[in-house]
Amino acid sequence: MVHNKSRLEYKAQAIKNFADSFSKAPDTNINRQGLFSSQTQIFQDQITKLRNPTPPSLTSSTKEVPETLFDATAEVKILTSTVAMHLEEGIKKKLFSQIDSLHDFDEWDPEDKPLQKASYKSFLRTFLYLRPAKHPGLGLSHTGNIVAVWMTGSNKLTAEFIANDHVKWVISTQNEDGELERVFGNTKIGRFIDSVQPYSPELFFK
Amino acid sequence: MHKGANLPDEHHILRYIPKSKLFVDEDGEPIEPLVPVPQAFELRPNEESLSVHWVEYDGNDLTKAIQLFRLSRDKIGAKSIFAKAKVLDLKTKSSPITKAIKIVWAPSNSNPAHSVIKHIPEDPSLSTILAEEIFTELIRNSEIPVLKV
Numbered sequence: 567m568v569h570n571k572s573r574l575e576y577k578a579q580a581i582k583n584f585a586d587s588f589s590k591a592p593d594t595n596i597n598r599q600g601l602f603s604s605q606t607q608i609f610q611d612q613i614t615k616l617r618n619p620t621p622p623s624l625t626s627s628t629k630e631v632p633e634t635l636f637d638a639t640a641e642v643k644i645l646t647s648t649v650a651m652h653l654e655e656g657i658k659k660k661l662f663s664q665i666d667s668l669h670d671f672d673e674w675d676p677e678d679k680p681l682q683k684a685s686y687k688s689f690l691r692t693f694l695y696l697r698p699a700k701h702p703g704l705g706l707s708h709t710g711n712i713v714a715v716w717m718t719g720s721n722k723l724t725a726e727f728i729a730n731d732h733v734k735w736v737i738s739t740q741n742e743d744g745e746l747e748r749v750f751g752n753t754k755i756g757r758f759i760d761s762v763q764p765y766s767p768e769l770f771f772k
Numbered sequence: 773m774h775k776g777a778n779l780p781d782e783h784h785i786l787r788y789i790p791k792s793k794l795f796v797d798e799d800g801e802p803i804e805p806l807v808p809v810p811q812a813f814e815l816r817p818n819e820e821s822l823s824v825h826w827v828e829y830d831g832n833d834l835t836k837a838i839q840l841f842r843l844s845r846d847k848i849g850a851k852s853i854f855a856k857a858k859v860l861d862l863k864t865k866s867s868p869i870t871k872a873i874k875i876v877w878a879p880s881n882s883n884p885a886h887s888v889i890k891h892i893p894e895d896p897s898l899s900t901i902l903a904e905e906i907f908t909e910l911i912r913n914s915e916i917p918v919l920k921v
Contacts (some may be wrong), residue, residue: 577789660798667800673791673849679800703795705809713809
């Protein structure tokens with residue numbers, strides 16, 4: 567058993583040495599131009615790229631706006647698809663239509679951030695828990711947080727979903743004298759329903 | 773009038789709102805009547821004041837004012853809107869939250885009518901009041917004709 571293990575270790579070391587010789591190659595022109603064929607050099611470059619990938623932080627800063635919007639759209643759609651089996655029929659399509667519309671390149675303000683996955687995750691978790699009969703209107707903040715609104719007559723519940731399961735909400739209602747009254751809250755999504763409970767949330771969600 | 777001067781109370785300002793800051797319905801269309809996201813009236817993380825456009829900079833012509841704004845931007849979405857407010861209304865209606873707000877002329881290289889709302893507090897109720905009670909006249913960009921320069 568010990569003997570077998572040492573043989574494996576020997577093989578692993580040999581493979582590592584072979585791979586290391588490729589990674590050292592870019593610094594030695596003799597190796598590149600003298601010892602390897604052009605085909606091998608291309609192969610070597612590809613291996614080097616795989617071993618030293620460009621960090622996402624560098625690639626994202628050079629992205630064009632359409633690419634950034636496409637990536638953000640894909641990211642949140644994939645996230646939606648992973649929980650689609652828990653959504654009522656047709657909800658996924660509605661959410662996708664809204665995301666596509668909010669990320670419309672022809673309408674996009676380049677100073678804004680596209681929808682952030684962390685904010686959308688907070689929204690989606692709340693949505694799955696609430697299962698509102700009434701589908702919300704959706705919009706974005708400057709920083710890419712998703713903002714949902716439920717309206718009934720002149721009354722409105724607005725909620726901005728923030729990373730790490732936070733939500734900032736506002737309920738605007740018109741009193742008997744026609745004056746607007748507002749209540750504000752800032753809580754974790756697990757406490758969202760409890761927080762809005764005194765203000766008849768069923769008026770908005772059903 | 774000099775740079776940094778307060779805009780007259782009877783004058784008006786516009787806040788540009790792209791489509792992504794209008795609530796859209798389940799078909800992806802802006803909800804009718806249009807409803808701006810209150811966060812459209814919040815400062816961006818790197819901003820100290822809220823950018824607006826002074827309507828009466830060059831006479832009292834809304835079309836001309838919007839045309840001037842368009843010239844200052846590379847791109848303006850067809851479905852974007854302008855939210856209009858009167859300077860006096862802004863001061864009066866925001867006074868229960870803050871009395872420090874100032875609306876001043878701050879021309880930029882690309883936009884001579886550029887102005888700013890200064891001393892906006894970090895109070896989430898203000899953006900809601902701005903959206904629901906102050907910037908209530910909404911003008912669709914598509915409804916304002918393109919003037920020939």
